Amino acid sequence: MAVVRVPGSKSTTARSLFLSACADGRSTLRYPLVSDDTEAFAEGLGALGFGVHRSADEWSVDGNASGPPAGEADVYCRDSGTTARFLPALTAAGRGTYRFDASAQMRRRPIGPVVEALRALGARVRYLGAEGHLPIEVASDGLEGGTVGMDAGLSSQFLTALLMVGPLTRRGLRIEITDLVSEPYVEMTLALMREFGAVVRRDGMRFDVEPTGYRAREHAVEPDASTSSYFFAAAALTGQRVTVPGLGTESPQGDVQFAEVLRAMGADVAIGRDAVTVAGTGRLRGIDVNMRDISDTMPTLAAIAPFADGPVRITDVHNTRVKECDRLDACAENLRRLGVPVAEGRDWIEIAPAAPRPAVIACRDDHRIAMSFSVTAIRVPELELDNPGCVRKTFPEFHDALADLRARWGADVGDGNR
């Protein structure tokens, strides 16, 4: 049986780093994700004056309940959405002046709702470039708290940032939201906040956070479910079997549900307590699927869609247009390069069955485009990526891991579904 050891969840690593930094002592993360995004997060905390100690399988953080130890700092967020949305909120809970900047790619992505909410709570936040985007400067004397509204319809990370700062306010925080995407990530946030001692209640679109601060913890990071999607898709595509241990029914990661999408398309899927197994059956059916909750796996599905026996229609994924690239557009462009008929609208894409021809994939410096079309390449061996190295954002060893799995499956995977 092919078992793949998938590296740690980016999302729980980033949250655990944030919560550890705000806790009342030293916290330890076991098996954190080590990649460009989480290094940006850890280095950001270091720039803010927190003690971050890193060895291969364990990171620890010396928390400071009253905010960043440094009174002034410059933080470079690289390409990382979690760093760019979460850390400005953390600094608003402290006392000092902090500047945030990022790569050109991250500068293009929105942060406006976080800035507006922090301003409403009394932080002085200035745009140093374009309105609604990094770079920004945050100046604060701590946050009083109170009630604040937010639209999290473009990114749940705006809400996560604000929720996590709630326990650090003087009076507590009520957040009323008007829209929300990627909802499972918010449930993950609530679960981790509670694990670090926070008291937070959700009533539909309203969240109440008590001003408790956080307690230091030891947290074991589980494997990344979005990363696992490439191996699950590869198994479904080739008629092979793969097991990812460490993920299962108890996982706070919504992207585990990608396995259910593959089940609906005809794969044999077992989601146990401690492992997820996907076995291809030699058949992939077309599907019409709403991926609003699990949109990081939209490119994974788009990349295997041409091999289904009917159209694959993916809906309600408008927010994928403001990720590392415009992912709906990137998927459509690359599928067309492969000769696959595609239709695309504001928040949907439909892909027709086809026999893809070789082409160069334009990764647009997006790790998920690179990893997704690497799965397509199992069936289109001459397919090339223009920038294979961009996988470093979440999984620097991805190409070796996929090659290793293919070697264990044997030589016949190129034939795939019949």
Ligand SMILES: O=C(O)C1=C[C@@H](OP(=O)(O)O)[C@@H](O)[C@H](O)C1
């Ligand atoms: O909170 C998080 O850790 C994440 C939330 C999601 O973003 P959006 O809420 O912007 O969809 C997801 O795409 C991203 O990879 C990680």
Ligand SMILES: C=C(OP(=O)(O)O)C(=O)O
């Ligand atoms: C959207 C993603 O990342 P970020 O955390 O930068 O938003 C992603 O990993 O697909």
